[in-house]
Amino acid sequence: MNEGMKNPGHTVTICNRQSVLLTGVEDVLNFDEGAVVLATTLGTLAIEGEGLHIKQMNVDSREFGIEGKISSLVYLDKRGRRRGLFHRSGDAEHSR
Numbered sequence: 001m002n003e004g005m006k007n008p009g010h011t012v013t014i015c016n017r018q019s020v021l022l023t024g025v026e027d028v029l030n031f032d033e034g035a036v037v038l039a040t041t042l043g044t045l046a047i048e049g050e051g052l053h054i055k056q057m058n059v060d061s062r063e064f065g066i067e068g069k070i071s072s073l074v075y076l077d078k079r080g081r082r083r084g085l086f087h088r089s090g091d092a093e094h095s096r
Contacts, residue, residue: 009023009024009041010022010023010024010025010040010041010042011023011024012045012073014070014073017069017070017071018067018068018069018070019055019065019066019067019068019070020047020065020066020070020073021056021063021064021065022038022040022045022063022064022065023061023062023063024040024041024042024062025038025039025040025062025063025064026038026039026040026041026062027039028057028064029044031052031054032052033050033051033052033053033068034048034049034050034052035047035048035049035052036052036066037076038064041062042075043075043076044075044076045073045074045075045076046072046073046074046075046076047066047070047072047073048070048071048072048073048074049068049069049070049071049072050068050069050071051068051069052066052067052068052069052070053066053067053068054066055067
């Protein structure tokens with residue numbers, strides 16, 4: 001089975017917290033100067049920052065680039081919640 005043909009992969013390259021180049025982007029779900037939410041081959045990715053703007057977008061190669069002051073990148077679960085290092089599986093909603 002050739003998985004490379006089904007899933008072209010997903011990469012994230014951050015340069016000096018001023019630009020991000022991604023591959024494996026399937027759709028732009030939301031975009032403004034403060035946040036970008038993308039559907040990628042490996043899940044929903046939220047990028048937060050200031051003065052964000054599109055640098056590059058190629059639908060055929062699934063590449064997407066933004067510039068601005070990058071403050072965070074986080075993958076969201078299916079409900080749109082952040083999933084981090086300290087998430088406990090099976091844990092009920094708990095106060096933050």
